[in-house]
Amino acid sequence: MSSIKRAVPRPVSRRRVAAAGVFAAGALLLAACGSNDHDMKDKSHGGTSAPTASKEAGAKPAPGAFNDADVSFAQGMIPHHRQAVEMAELTEGRASDAEIKTLAAAIEKAQDPEIKTMRSWLKAWGKPESSEHNMPGMEHGSGGMDHGSGGMDGTAGMMSEKDMTDLKAAKGKDFDKKFAQMMIGHHNGAITMAKDEQKNGRNATAKKLAGDVIKNQAAEVDRMNKILDRI
Structure with a gap:
């Protein structure tokens, strides 16, 4: 009867176990360092930063x-x-004329994105959003219905605090009339500013937006004049 020989595994030496442990720890350390270096590079190039304005x-x-x-x-x-x-x-809650409401919605839709566009320009140019002429808290306008004076200092056609208070207090047909009158003056001021940009500006994109302001707001002025003739 033949005997069956079984292979007995050789005991692993403590030195080999220790060496393997050191190798594994080193590999993990290198991987961690590599990950940290990658993260730092991403941060330095804006890879994980919040999107710009x-x-x-x-x-x-x-x-x-x-x-x-x-x-x-x-x-x-x-x-x-x-x-x-x-x-x-x-x-909202003040106007009674349907065309005034439609016009107001169009003004919001057009001008809010343009605000964001011009803010991005100033950021890219490294310039502040406010100049010394249009800092918050300054009084704008003439305090009455005679608007449109001023220039590129941000006051052209701007309403005064009193104007805005009067508009807030108005309702119905009175609001419709005041809104149209004030917005005509406001638009005419913007057109003056845009024409100045087209004349003296250098940046083609800014001058194009100025052209859009002139075209769109002049059309709205004509529309509001017709509304005033009707109400």
Whole structure:
């Protein structure tokens, strides 16, 4: 009867176990370092940073050269557009004319994205959003219905605090009339600013937006004049 020989595994030496442990620990350390280095590189290039304001707004910085007139146009038009949007928002619960409501919605839809666009320009140009002429808290306008004076300092056609208070207090047909009158003056001020940009600006993208302002707001002025003749 033949005997069955079984292979008996050789005991693993403590030195081999220790060496394997050291190798594994070293591999893990290198992997961790590599991961940290990759993360740091991502952070340094903005790979994990929050999106910029221009990306959030869906707007692109205005390419090409620019001058002081381009900067002033953006700095002045941003608060100008903001006030137009604020006036348009006041129609909620106050306006009675359907065409006034439709016009206000169109103003909000057009000017809010333009605000974001011009903000992205100023950020790309390394310029502040507000100039010394249009800092918050400054009094704008003439305090009455005679608007449209001023220039590229952000005051052209801007309503005063009293104007805005009067508009907020109005309702129905009175609101419709005040809104149209004030927005005509406001739009005419924006058109003046846009014409100045087309004349003195250098950046092609900024000048194109100025052209859009002139075209669109002039059409809205004509429309509001017709509304005033009707109501």
